[in-house]
Amino acid sequence: MENFVFQNPTKIVFGRGVEKDTGSETAVFGRKVLLHYGSGSVKKSGLYDRVCQSLTAAGAAWVDLPGVVPNPRLSLVRKGIDLCRKEKIDFILAVGGGSVIDSAKAIGIGVPHQGDVWDFYATRTLPVKQMLPLGVVLTIPAAGSEASNGSVITKDEGTVKRDAGGECMRPRFAIMNPELTFTLPPYQTACGAADIMAHVMERYFTRTTGVDFTDRLCEATLKTMVRNVPIVLESPNDYEARAQIMWASTVAHNDLLGTGRVSDWASHLIEHELSGEYDVAHGAGLAVIFPAWMRAVMSTDVRRFAQFACRVWDVDYDFAAPERAAREGIRRLTAFFKSIGLPTTLTELGVTDDRTDKMSKSAVERGLLGNFVKMDAAAVKKVYELARG
Amino acid sequence: MENFVFQNPTKIVFGRGVEKDTGSETAVFGRKVLLHYGSGSVKKSGLYDRVCQSLTAAGAAWVDLPGVVPNPRLSLVRKGIDLCRKEKIDFILAVGGGSVIDSAKAIGIGVPHQGDVWDFYATRTLPVKQMLPLGVVLTIPAAGSEASNGSVITKDEGTVKRDAGGECMRPRFAIMNPELTFTLPPYQTACGAADIMAHVMERYFTRTTGVDFTDRLCEATLKTMVRNVPIVLESPNDYEARAQIMWASTVAHNDLLGTGRVSDWASHLIEHELSGEYDVAHGAGLAVIFPAWMRAVMSTDVRRFAQFACRVWDVDYDFAAPERAAREGIRRLTAFFKSIGLPTTLTELGVTDDRTDKMSKSAVERGLLGNFVKMDAAAVKKVYELARG
Numbered sequence: 010m011e012n013f014v015f016q017n018p019t020k021i022v023f024g025r026g027v028e029k030d031t032g033s034e035t036a037v038f039g040r041k042v043l044l045h046y047g048s049g050s051v052k053k054s055g056l057y058d059r060v061c062q063s064l065t066a067a068g069a070a071w072v073d074l075p076g077v078v079p080n081p082r083l084s085l086v087r088k089g090i091d092l093c094r095k096e097k098i099d100f101i102l103a104v105g106g107g108s109v110i111d112s113a114k115a116i117g118i119g120v121p122h123q124g125d126v127w128d129f130y131a132t133r134t135l136p137v138k139q140m141l142p143l144g145v146v147l148t149i150p151a152a153g154s155e156a157s158n159g160s161v162i163t164k165d166e167g168t169v170k171r172d173a174g175g176e177c178m179r180p181r182f183a184i185m186n187p188e189l190t191f192t193l194p195p196y197q198t199a200c201g202a203a204d205i206m207a208h209v210m211e212r213y214f215t216r217t218t219g220v221d222f223t224d225r226l227c228e229a230t231l232k233t234m235v236r237n238v239p240i241v242l243e244s245p246n247d248y249e250a251r252a253q254i255m256w257a258s259t260v261a262h263n264d265l266l267g268t269g270r271v272s273d274w275a276s277h278l279i280e281h282e283l284s285g286e287y288d289v290a291h292g293a294g295l296a297v298i299f300p301a302w303m304r305a306v307m308s309t310d311v312r313r314f315a316q317f318a319c320r321v322w323d324v325d326y327d328f329a330a331p332e333r334a335a336r337e338g339i340r341r342l343t344a345f346f347k348s349i350g351l352p353t354t355l356t357e358l359g360v361t362d363d364r365t366d367k368m369s370k371s372a373v374e375r376g377l378l379g380n381f382v383k384m385d386a387a388a389v390k391k392v393y394e395l396a397r398g
Numbered sequence: 399m400e401n402f403v404f405q406n407p408t409k410i411v412f413g414r415g416v417e418k419d420t421g422s423e424t425a426v427f428g429r430k431v432l433l434h435y436g437s438g439s440v441k442k443s444g445l446y447d448r449v450c451q452s453l454t455a456a457g458a459a460w461v462d463l464p465g466v467v468p469n470p471r472l473s474l475v476r477k478g479i480d481l482c483r484k485e486k487i488d489f490i491l492a493v494g495g496g497s498v499i500d501s502a503k504a505i506g507i508g509v510p511h512q513g514d515v516w517d518f519y520a521t522r523t524l525p526v527k528q529m530l531p532l533g534v535v536l537t538i539p540a541a542g543s544e545a546s547n548g549s550v551i552t553k554d555e556g557t558v559k560r561d562a563g564g565e566c567m568r569p570r571f572a573i574m575n576p577e578l579t580f581t582l583p584p585y586q587t588a589c590g591a592a593d594i595m596a597h598v599m600e601r602y603f604t605r606t607t608g609v610d611f612t613d614r615l616c617e618a619t620l621k622t623m624v625r626n627v628p629i630v631l632e633s634p635n636d637y638e639a640r641a642q643i644m645w646a647s648t649v650a651h652n653d654l655l656g657t658g659r660v661s662d663w664a665s666h667l668i669e670h671e672l673s674g675e676y677d678v679a680h681g682a683g684l685a686v687i688f689p690a691w692m693r694a695v696m697s698t699d700v701r702r703f704a705q706f707a708c709r710v711w712d713v714d715y716d717f718a719a720p721e722r723a724a725r726e727g728i729r730r731l732t733a734f735f736k737s738i739g740l741p742t743t744l745t746e747l748g749v750t751d752d753r754t755d756k757m758s759k760s761a762v763e764r765g766l767l768g769n770f771v772k773m774d775a776a777a778v779k780k781v782y783e784l785a786r787g
Contacts (some may be wrong), residue, residue, distance in 0.1 A: 010641045012413025024401025219638025225618035233611040249608025252399045257611050
């Protein structure tokens with residue numbers, strides 16, 4: 010087990026109807042709010058009106074900035090930074106899923122920064138030290154950005170997708186009402202599930218030894234997903250199952266599960282190239298890339314893959330041939346993704362042309378990928394090839 | 399699942415040698431420190447000197463208040479409050495286990511309070527709104543007080559043991575080096591384990607439905623204890639196993655595992671009477687009381703006890719007679735406590751006279767106990783009787 014520092018002060022306000030508390034939670038930090046959201050589905054659902062009522066009741070004023078798209082764009086971030094400066098915004102409220110929150114984080118770190126906000130994303134070497142205070146009303150359980158210290162943004166020109174991070178980037182509060190996720194379409198629900206599971210698995214596949222406790226917490230979180238995702242696909246309005254997924258999405262990525270362990274993140278970064286290049290859903294990309302990454306690296310640590318198989322997927326351990334159990338775990342993960350309606354090959358994802366050379370080179374632009382296995386461009390390319398299907 | 403608010407801002411600094419950071423973490427909050435500890439074992443071990451060096455290097459001055467005993471006493475708390483006021487203390491540093499931390503919390507809430515600090519403990523109705531900032535150097539994984547919002551104090555006169563709680567009572571930081579626990583005697587290690595497991599089980603046994611995720615996190619934490627406690631009893635210097643237990647002790651009681659669920663706490667309160675009356679170790683008392691409580695209430699929710707048995711203790715579910723599986727879970731918990739050297743009956747605990755009437759009445763002084771089953775004095779008495787052995 011590695012030494013670690015863990016601190017996650019995000020206040021989680023969870024349950025039925027909790028969006029009514031948005032105003033009072035906001036008023037603790039600011040009175041002039043940037044209200045950031047996506048395509049307008051929050052207006053159709055009535056959530057926008059409820060949030061605005063709550064802000065008004067708490068004496069807060071706001072300026073709207075809608076228009077966040079999946080794989081959120083740098084151009085809107087820049088517009089948001091200008092708007093915040095002009096309107097003297099002192100608080101950002103993100104109403105939406107991971108894309109909206111990540112866009113809000115980028116705006117929040119851009120406002121106090123003298124240079125270009127993309128500097129934080131381009132090199133990963135510039136430390137983020139300040140962010141406008143940010144609150145979240147979460148509508149999609151997936152990215153875990155509501156309590157994480159990271160943000161992923163796509164540069165419009167050249168479709169480059171990059172991440173930035175810093176402890177100051179954790180939201181001050183997250184309003185989480187599982188009822189708001191009843192209307193999520195099945196495909197988006199499944200994509201969110203793949204993202205959540207990937208956040209756990211990026212931490213689970215580690216070379217750090219002596220991590221029994223966090224191993225078990227990871228396994229518990231994965232088993233929760235395996236049980237509850239099929240339930241909500243069958244019964245979208247099942248509050249309890251939606252609630253398990255929503256709370257698991259936060260815990261999967263609030264850093265608890267990674268305490269004392271070196272995490273991997275190669276699959277995420279390999280997928281970022283894919284969704285940057287083809288603008289596919291991040292979760293769908295992960296459902297394709299993660300099993301391929303597993304097949305590429307399994308032989309380097311059969312024991313860990315066998316543990317994953319036995320503890321998460323109830324595979325019978327094969328004492329004579331542990332690699333059989335290990336392989337069966339990957340097979341069951343893949344079958345699970347299929348069963349919830351996700352693609353598990355590039356072809357199924359709709360990627361039929363070959364840009365693997367370009368993507369492999371771009372993926373390692375900031376350095377080798379991963380920690381479980383360190384990957385250069387050739388190793389990354391192999392993952393894309395295994396994912397071809 | 400119930401609506402909940404979860405926020406735990408305690409900064410965890412975990413790993414080998416981290417006590418060297420005590421001074422820099424302290425200096426964020428204060429310069430005039432009350433250094434609170436127990437019997438002096440921290441001096442023998444050299445920890446006291448290392449902490450003082452770190453404080454000096456950070457420019458902090460301190461006043462010593464040693465003498466905390468297990469089941470920490472109100473008299474020393476009062477002395478500490480006077481000392482803090484006289485010396486204009488602006489930060490409390492607790493170096494020790496749960497008793498030292500709980501004593502420090504009581505001092506911390508007593509200093510800004512106009513009336514008697516016992517008011518917070520006597521009635522549980524007076525809200526705690528302010529506490530001097532508190533930091534912890536943890537030496538015993540057990541109470542979870544290093545990140546919890548509670549404190550338990552024993553009134554010297556009449557041996558009354560009571561708890562108080564409030565969100566402001568969470569420590570600002572906890573320095574946690576598993577190496578500091580290598581020298582814990584086996585009995586104290588085992589008592590700590592019983593306390594940790596009880597904190598999980600008090601949350602696990604709930605009537606709240608739709609709590610799959612936290613169920614699994616609880617089970618993961620219990621399994622971690624079941625695996626690692628025997629290892630450290632055999633190899634006290636096993637860093638990895640000590641580390642699992644230490645981190646589990648915090649997570650067991652930092653409120654994550656209780657999110658969205660109504661917890662019970664009857665066993666803790668029934669035990670508080672016991673350790674208040676006989677001054678026995680809290681963990682040993684819990685090893686006696688918890689299985690007795692389970693036998694008293696099992697028939698009211700066989701399904702939950704069967705789940706506990708199957709998922710934590712790998713009991714084969716008995717489809718024809720689920721109560722057999724449920725009973726087997728209680729039997730295995732009891733056998734586990736025995737196997738790690740704990741008493742599981744009042745007789746083994748050294749309690750041979752009969753004060754159950756007095757304790758049962760005192761236990762319900764502030765109201766009925768528990769939520770899984772609401773217990774009056776007669777029900778509490780039955781638990782003591784089942785514990786007799």
